[in-house]
Amino acid sequence: MTIDMNRTDPSKTMAFCEPCSGIQLNWRRAPGHAELVQGANRKEPRDSGPVTVTRYRCDRCGSTWDYENNKANQRAGWSVVTR
Ligand SMILES: [Zn+2]
Numbered sequence: 001m002t003i004d005m006n007r008t009d010p011s012k013t014m015a016f017c018e019p020c021s022g023i024q025l026n027w028r029r030a031p032g033h034a035e036l037v038q039g040a041n042r043k044e045p046r047d048s049g050p051v052t053v054t055r056y057r058c059d060r061c062g063s064t065w066d067y068e069n070n071k072a073n074q075r076a077g078w079s080v081v082t083r
Pocket residue numbers: 016017018019020058059060061062063
C-alpha cells in the first residue's frame with residue numbers, strides 16, 4: 001500500500017486503499033471510485049444556503065467519506081471523515 005505524502009490533509013495518516021488515495025479532495029465534482037458504498041444524505045447549513053452532504057464508505061479499506069454537493073463552492077467535494 002502506498003500513501004502519497006504530498007497530501008496536506010489528515011488523511012495521510014490513515015491507511016487508504018489505492019482508489020481512495022486517488023480521490024481528489026475538496027474539489028467540486030471530483031469523482032469517487034467504484035468501491036465506495038453510498039450511505040445517508042444529510043443537509044448542512046452553509047453561507048450560501050443548505051447543501052446536501054452524502055456519506056460514503058469504502059468497501060475495500062473501510063474509510064469513511066463525505067461528499068458535499070455545493071454549487072456555490074468550487075472547493076466543496078470529497079472530505080475524509082475522521083473518527
Ligand atoms: Zn478505500
